[in-house]
Amino acid sequence: MIAWKQSLTAALLISSLSAGVQASPSDLVSHNVPLSSPLYSYIEKFDGLGYMKSIPDGTKPYTRMQMAQWLTEIRIEAAHRPVPAYLAGMKNELERELAPELQILAGGVADTSLALREVRLEFGNYDGNSLRYRRNPDSGPRAGQQPLNNNNNGYRYGRDANVVASALLTGKLDPDVAVALAPRISYDDDRHGDAALTSGYVKTRLNGTAIQVGKDPVFWGHGATGSLILGNNMTPLTSIKVSNLEPYRTNGFFRFLGDMNFTALYSELESNRTRFNQDEVDSPSFVGMRSTFTPQQNFTFGLSFTSMVGGKGKGLSSGDYWDWLIGENADAAADKWNNIAGFDFKVRVPKWNGIQVYGELYGEDQANYMPSKIAERVGVYIPRLSQDGAWDMKVEYANTSSAWYGHQLYTNGYVYKGDIIGDPIGHNASQYYMQLGNYLDKDSKLSLNVNQVKQDRDAPVQQTIKSLWLQYETKLQDRVFLDGQVGMARVSNADFNGGQDETDHFAGISVRWLY
Numbered sequence: 001m002i003a004w005k006q007s008l009t010a011a012l013l014i015s016s017l018s019a020g021v022q023a024s025p026s027d028l029v030s031h032n033v034p035l036s037s038p039l040y041s042y043i044e045k046f047d048g049l050g051y052m053k054s055i056p057d058g059t060k061p062y063t064r065m066q067m068a069q070w071l072t073e074i075r076i077e078a079a080h081r082p083v084p085a086y087l088a089g090m091k092n093e094l095e096r097e098l099a100p101e102l103q104i105l106a107g108g109v110a111d112t113s114l115a116l117r118e119v120r121l122e123f124g125n126y127d128g129n130s131l132r133y134r135r136n137p138d139s140g141p142r143a144g145q146q147p148l149n150n151n152n153n154g155y156r157y158g159r160d161a162n163v164v165a166s167a168l169l170t171g172k173l174d175p176d177v178a179v180a181l182a183p184r185i186s187y188d189d190d191r192h193g194d195a196a197l198t199s200g201y202v203k204t205r206l207n208g209t210a211i212q213v214g215k216d217p218v219f220w221g222h223g224a225t226g227s228l229i230l231g232n233n234m235t236p237l238t239s240i241k242v243s244n245l246e247p248y249r250t251n252g253f254f255r256f257l258g259d260m261n262f263t264a265l266y267s268e269l270e271s272n273r274t275r276f277n278q279d280e281v282d283s284p285s286f287v288g289m290r291s292t293f294t295p296q297q298n299f300t301f302g303l304s305f306t307s308m309v310g311g312k313g314k315g316l317s318s319g320d321y322w323d324w325l326i327g328e329n330a331d332a333a334a335d336k337w338n339n340i341a342g343f344d345f346k347v348r349v350p351k352w353n354g355i356q357v358y359g360e361l362y363g364e365d366q367a368n369y370m371p372s373k374i375a376e377r378v379g380v381y382i383p384r385l386s387q388d389g390a391w392d393m394k395v396e397y398a399n400t401s402s403a404w405y406g407h408q409l410y411t412n413g414y415v416y417k418g419d420i421i422g423d424p425i426g427h428n429a430s431q432y433y434m435q436l437g438n439y440l441d442k443d444s445k446l447s448l449n450v451n452q453v454k455q456d457r458d459a460p461v462q463q464t465i466k467s468l469w470l471q472y473e474t475k476l477q478d479r480v481f482l483d484g485q486v487g488m489a490r491v492s493n494a495d496f497n498g499g500q501d502e503t504d505h506f507a508g509i510s511v512r513w514l515y
Contacts (some may be wrong), residue, residue: 028245029205030065030101030448031170031180034198035153035217038473038481039097043070043091047085048354048383048392050266051077057292057300058344058358060219061245067094068101084388089442089475114171114179120512122164126157126502129461132403132495133426134456139192140427141405141413142277143420147465147489148506150424151226153217154417155234157506164510166198178203180216198236205245208252212241219266220290221344221377222358224394225433225451226423228375229304229340230288234419237286239267242426247294258295264288269416279411284311286416298348304362307422309337309409338407338414340364340422342374345420347478356381364403373403375423377390394435402428402458429455443475449487456496464492469506479514 026424032381033039040060044053051074056062071094078091095102100110128147134140146156166184173179182199217232218241226233247259252339259260273280289392292302309324310316314336317326324337342362349355357380364373379396383389405414414421424432430453437447451467469487476482489504 003122012373028065029172029176029178029203029210030063031203032061032063032199032201032216033067033249033389034168034182035061035219040515042094043067045087045090045383045389045392046074047348047427048356048381050350050354051087053297053302055294055298055346055348057261057294058143058220058302058346059261059290059292061216062425063093064098065234067102068105071095071098071102072105082391085442086390086439086445093338093475093485098240102230105207112178114169115175116167116169116515118162118168118512118514120163120164120166120510122166122508122510124162124164124506124508125160126162126504127159128489129502130156131465131491131492133420134459134496137318139402139406140456141415141420142411143405143413143415143418143426145424145426146419147467147491147504148469148487149235151231153220154419155184155186158190160189162186162508166322168199176204179193180214192299196235204504207297208245208248210241211483212243214238215501216241218288220288220302221360222346222379223360223377223398223423224379224435225398226325226425228360228377228398228400228423229342231422233424234416234421237265237267237269237416239265239286240325241265243266247402256295257293259293261292263290269311270278271306273410277412279312281314281410282412284308284314285423299345301343301345303341303343303361305339307337307339308414311410325368335407336407338410339365340414341469344377353382353384356383364401373401375400375404377423389438392437394433394437396431396433398423398425398429398431398433400427400429404428426455429453430457445471445473447471458497461493463494463496463497476511481512481514483512484509 006423011082018398047056052070053073054070074091100112103110103290130146133143133145149157159461162265164186166182169181171179179202184193184198187193189415197215199216201216203210203212205211213256217228217236218230219232220230221227242260243263247261250257250260267286268287269284271283273282288306290302291305292300292423293299314337320336341363344360346356346358359378361376377398382393385391385393406419406427407413420426433451435447435449437445437446451470453465467487467489469485472484474482486507491502493499494502
């Protein structure tokens with residue numbers, strides 16, 4: 001029997017060799033849409049209501065050109081059937097934001113010079129503590145978490161008042177070179193002033209392959225609450241990333257796989273991982289590969305592989321590379337890598353009011369033939385609870401085993417700068433999540449979110465976090481938007497101390513100006 005990891009590796013290699021062979025026009029060298037952008041929710045809603053033929057493959061961030069191409073499909077479909085007022089508002093905002101790309105797709109010329117695109121100002125009040133993930137010092141990730149604040153690019157709120165200002169600048173230096181810069185400055189009573197780059201990269205191309213150097217948040221999969229393998233819970237990695245500019249249709253024997261996309265990235269993790277833990281390894285490499293396939297209009301799936309590998313004093317010899325690539329296990333003394341691999345999928349069911357089902361299944365490198373140390377996610381998106389789709393719902397379940405995000409060599413775990421690289425639920429955890437949304441009018445939405453996470457389930461005392469929060473978004477005036485959130489989280493057995501319960505609160509509001 002062929003090992004599952006060998007099969008996955010072969011598929012990734014085949015797709016990588018095929019992905020960049022075609023030439024693509026310079027116009028397709030496009031900036032990434034920030035993961036925080038509301039354009040993602042707009043696209044998801046139109047997708048759920050059947051206005052798009054294409055199905056997004058979950059390799060985020062998507063580019064502005066990708067979204068413009070999807071918007072072209074939306075416009076064609078909208079011309080043939082009624083568009084509710086709230087959808088018309090989303091369509092107008094998509095057209096406004098993606099106007100340069102729409103103009104290029106229509107054969108015109110657009111102004112893509114470097115300019116300020118967005119400014120955001122946030123005020124937040126956080127009443128709570130950061131929590132650890134593990135009771136046993138010898139297992140699980142050495143990382144922290146903050147209830148009501150996950151998947152926020154590694155940013156942590158200080159206690160009480162917080163002020164955060166950010167901006168986005170994008171443009172092209174020439175038709176083949178796109179640049180982006182997203183600085184952030186913040187102030188709170190814990191750390192006082194702080195400044196960081198959420199994103200900063202240069203992107204160019206070689207024939208049909210995009211080459212990006214710099215940092216930008218990444219999210220692989222379709223999950224609403226996180227990605228089990230690679231997400232934006234952590235500080236964005238500074239990396240080299242390559243991907244094909246246009247979907248590649250596999251010919252010959254593999255033509256049944258349909259449209260294919262390939263992405264690979266390389267980064268290096270912290271050089272001071274041993275600072276607080278002498279058993280760690282400094283400067284391990286981080287490698288990620290992902291291929292997605294769309295064999296049918298309403299079905300897409302992705303194969304993904306990530307690895308922490310090597311590091312100071314743990315360099316690979318010539319005989320190690322094949323074992324590393326296929327995930328062959330090594331004993332504790334010889335171990336030089338920590339691999340995660342598996343797949344995710346999304347299915348649209350138009351005849352069931354557009355319901356979408358998505359999921360993930362990944363294995364750690366402890367299993368040689370079939371993944372025994374697994375993690376999974378399954379979710380259902382119901383885009384049309386009401387006839388016009390103004391009410392919708394998302395329900396999701398996720399689960400990780402005791403092996404997840406820990407490692408015998410990289411004893412800090414699957415962690416970068418104190419945050420889990422994958423899903424913020426952590427190891428040996430289960431999660432239940434529900435979101436109920438209502439579009440109040442053409443410019444406003446209110447959503448109720450309920451979440452329960454049970455962590456380190458094999459520990460004598462388990463940590464449980466039950467969260468409830470409301471989100472509100474609206475358009476204040478032309479090119480000015482407001483987002484608000486208020487919530488509470490009940491933590492039972494905080495930091496795995498029996499009987500130590502606490503309640504965290506968060507209230508925040510942000511105003512966003514587009515230019």
